[in-house]
Amino acid sequence: MDVLQITLFTLAIALAGTLLILPPGIALAWLLARPAWPGKAAVETLVALPLVIPPVATGLILLKLVGRRGPLGSFFENMLGIEIVFTWKAVLIATAVMSFPLFVRTARVAFEEVDPRFNQVARTLGAGPWDAFFTVTLPLAARGLLAGAVLAFARALGEFGATIMIAGVIPGETITLALGIYHHVQLGRDAEASVLLAISIALAFGALWLSERLVRKNA
Amino acid sequence: MDVLQITLFTLAIALAGTLLILPPGIALAWLLARPAWPGKAAVETLVALPLVIPPVATGLILLKLVGRRGPLGSFFENMLGIEIVFTWKAVLIATAVMSFPLFVRTARVAFEEVDPRFNQVARTLGAGPWDAFFTVTLPLAARGLLAGAVLAFARALGEFGATIMIAGVIPGETITLALGIYHHVQLGRDAEASVLLAISIALAFGALWLSERLVRKNA
Amino acid sequence: MSAAASIHARIRVAHPGFTLDVDLALPGRGVTALFGHSGSGKTTCLRAFAGLEPAASGFLSVNGETWLDSGRRHRVPVHRRALGYVFQEASLFPHLSVYQNLEYGRRRRPPAPAAPSADIADLTGLLGIGHLLDRRPQTLSGGERQRVAIARALLASPRLLLMDEPLAALDHARKAEILPYLERLRDALDIPVIYVSHSPDEVIRLADHLVLLSGGRVAASGPLASTLARLDLPPGFFDDASVVIDGTVVAHDPDYHFSTVAFPGGELRITRPSPDVPGRALRIRIKAGDVSLALQPPDGTTIANSLPARIVEQIPAADPGHVLLSLDLGAGTRLSARITRHSRDRLGLAPGRQVWAQVKAVAVLV
């Protein structure tokens, strides 16, 4: 296994997965930060699901959804000609799904802590609801959103159980650092595992460091 | 496997694990919410570690630490006569370690959002630093701490990879809902897996619902 | 006045333990002062005007635009109401610099180029915040924050200005600088201003119309002069009863900074910091406590004004040792005098009696 290739692939997947969940994650977190609405608890549970069940089970459920015969998978394959399982796209989906609850829950706390008065002030200054959201509520929640994104990114780096279910190992195509570490660990090759482990840690450290910098610049 | 026993065991472990990480988690989250101090980034990375590496690798590291031959494990076994690996204690350790970063990161955001002026006000009213922390900062961060605790609890319900390494799948002793689901899935017993899955979801739903109630009462 | 009224508000807001229930017809331009004790519902009223009280029901129209009509389920969202709102408490965006705060509303509702509030440099200069533009709100003093909030509201091209105690955090000198600016603004802008203040001086100086709130209800509403002249208002609303007289400058002595103001029923000599042009309309306020009465026209004193007057009414004042006398200066112009009961009896003053009302030139407020 080419360490550099694995590292870049993992980085790309984790970044893409994090970016992918930001828009729906932010929207959902904001909704969940609002006072009770019907079905809120159900939506919350659904979002938290990948956390509470073992990754293998999540992988199985995903497989049933995006597999060739699954409702989503058959749509993509027959309508758009896109194959998902056992490609990098599956890796992306698995990491995104597993990271999603982490982002949403952290972002929700951030939204809850924003004083609603600032939104009101923005409205009196002529900002519509969307405008006020993007120029006031969102920046004021930025710290928390960033923390959530870093958490999601870190989780994406480490995601393994669901990935292997729906993406498998296609050498050169779907091996991530986590898969590599697992591989080496299974074979008792602790030295090789340590190399990949060190890279994971360095990446996580980099992400955390970067987020600290961004927060400090924002404050 | 006895479903009721598994459910109660999982609940007990997830609860105990969550309670276990609260005191150190709160302390650490508060420290991380403070402005830069030397070694902060390193501590953060270390805490985030169980997130960024595959759970199996975390499990292996734990096994080396608390295994019979590990530095901690041998101490416990030889000095205190306490066996850890492949007992419920190992399950507890694995879930606590895996939940810890989730709690800390969410709680940190919550602390960062508390306006420091309230702490200053408390100080002028005669509250010492600890007093002010417990009576002002902590309650004002309560929403976020609760959200973090629920996240940790949910993760504890679902923790699998690290648990299987240091606790194994020992019926009646170390089997949690997550391990049970994995086991059933492995053996193709999807019906049995679904039962455990439903229980997991119900527990998660209950925890989320309860946390909503608590937050609403606090607001 | 109520014929020309072009703000109509029939609003109800119910909070647990407090209900605002007002029915107001206010002029469509000029300043309406909202006056009332702490907790009487002033802020709630402004918030309802702005659309920030979800519980508000009733009817609200501002210069022809209907902003709220619960009956027809019509409710204009906050940002479509062209408002400027200076909140009672600091409300600057903490994530933006002072300059970015000022630009926030301005960019969304750019002013017409000729609008008096168009020039950001002028406005910040006047408010003394020009040197703070790059700062974050957290590092400003209380008064600095409030001045930035005023500038921000003015820069958002409002067609209704809501100001909740905008000057409360400011010292006398700063107020004295800003008030004339607000006056100019009031005269230049063709928009209504609703102004909450606890300062009678501010209210009397700026307002054309006065609304007194008490316990969520309207205790009085009407043009400033006639509402103020009512001696029957609940005591304690103002520090002193006073009258407002609208007159015209008839002479000016630039050397002594001394003007003569004529009004129906007489003339007053007052000082003016800046030159006056004869013919100019001027509103003057005379507090009851600044008026003394004499039986003969006084001579050889520094009191510049003594006006013949007839006592028409007397009522007790808030202070048990005082009495309020309403005086007729002729042609319907009234003056109030607050004197001790002791002096009243000493001089035998009673309704019907002819006296000389003495007013120091320095005591006349413009």
Place this chain on the structure above:
Amino acid sequence: MSAAASIHARIRVAHPGFTLDVDLALPGRGVTALFGHSGSGKTTCLRAFAGLEPAASGFLSVNGETWLDSGRRHRVPVHRRALGYVFQEASLFPHLSVYQNLEYGRRRRPPAPAAPSADIADLTGLLGIGHLLDRRPQTLSGGERQRVAIARALLASPRLLLMDEPLAALDHARKAEILPYLERLRDALDIPVIYVSHSPDEVIRLADHLVLLSGGRVAASGPLASTLARLDLPPGFFDDASVVIDGTVVAHDPDYHFSTVAFPGGELRITRPSPDVPGRALRIRIKAGDVSLALQPPDGTTIANSLPARIVEQIPAADPGHVLLSLDLGAGTRLSARITRHSRDRLGLAPGRQVWAQVKAVAVLV
């Protein structure tokens, strides 16, 4: 006064773009008013006293306790300084009810049973917040919040009270209720109060000592009466020059609510809402704008007081049409009069001239 001084503060706080650098000796009891323009450093100064400015260096001792001595690396932590601090901006704990807010400090520093602030029911009744005890701060009006904050500070048994514009959000009537209470407190408590206010009335009424801040530095510091009587102070600090005279009640007419107050150099007749006992010490304030001058002793007017006086000094006032005259009433007692330059020249008034100073009884502030 500086011999009895028992607050010593030599404090420096540097912020980017602003430096507070003060050296103050303040009395160890009674009220010190901190006066100055917006941004002059008043809040920064209070925060440094409280120990909330980490950047503060220098020396601070309060009635024998040294709270800060940078030279000796000594710094008493905030909560060990027995303070009451009423912040300029709302600062109630949002997670506690009003009652729990009040109890917060009280439980940590329980009052001595005989302390005037000990009774929570009295205090909340007086401040008009008794009915709010179960409410959350978010649902209070601006003035209600500020009153709760005042009560909270008073209930924490402070040995130094710091008040940053505590009454700015309150209306006249509410102020008039609270001020006498603060006066009683000042007299009953043996503790120093540092009081920031933009209201000259409040300052003059409450303060014994006056500190004027300007650009982070002390422009003047001294006992109230003598500092106020200085005609050379930078203009604009106060709305009007005024003098403070400490006198004694020598007679009281309960029917007319009328008291005679003697002071070195004369007597003044004033009204008093509540009965006076002869012998009682009383501080009265007379604004320069309320004093008029006559060449003869006036007769047949409602002006109750006319005192023989000699003009000793004249200086220009802030208004270009006015002039300030300092009068000697005899025995060293001074009075200031603000009259028009026009009247001065009309009557030929100049230093050395003997005149009658006229003061309405209702214009004397107690």
Place this chain on the structure above:
Amino acid sequence: ADLTVFAAASLSDALNELAPGYAKATGDKLRFNLASSGALTRQIREGAPADVIISADELRVDQLENGGLLLPGTRKTILANTLVLVVAADRPAPVAAMSDLASPAVRRVAFGDPATVPVGTYSKEYLGKLGLWDGLQAKTVFLDNVRAVLAAVEAGNADAGIVYKTDALISQKVKIAVEVPLAEGPSITYPVAVVKAGKSPEAAKRFAAWLAGSEAQAVFAKYGFLPPGP
């Protein structure tokens, strides 16, 4: 005595059926730790408290033996298994022989990861012997465990996959397309051994021996396992 038995997960059902009878007969209560063979050997190497190991491959037990972790002379092969090629049950099988995997009709084939999963190692060995392995590279996907291979075939994401016969029997949604004859295929055997660090070596030896007996073998046969070859 109480025995802790570390056993390959695929033996779970059979062992659970055996345990009560064994306990009644000998008084020895059995406690199972059921995981993949890889995890089991890893755990024993880190000092896990096992008395007996039953692995699904010899290689890993070799590692334990070389590491001196097993009681010498206790290792014994007790079971055998065979490889099968499975396809989705509801599809007309496009494959009737292993060589059909090379046909374009088969777009993707799932295997256990040869590096970490024994069934994958065996598949690679067998197909290599047939000369098919290298030609399949482009359509190969490696999965982490047998269940993943089954799921991939069940869901139609892989057209075919190679699993143990015992695994194929647990799924209704796959059918066996090709069965590798025991003699032709790689030798897939399950060794049992007593762990040196165990607490009850005598009871452990007794249990290991009993597993080779007819009573146990009958139960294993019921789940599709074969007796060890000669």
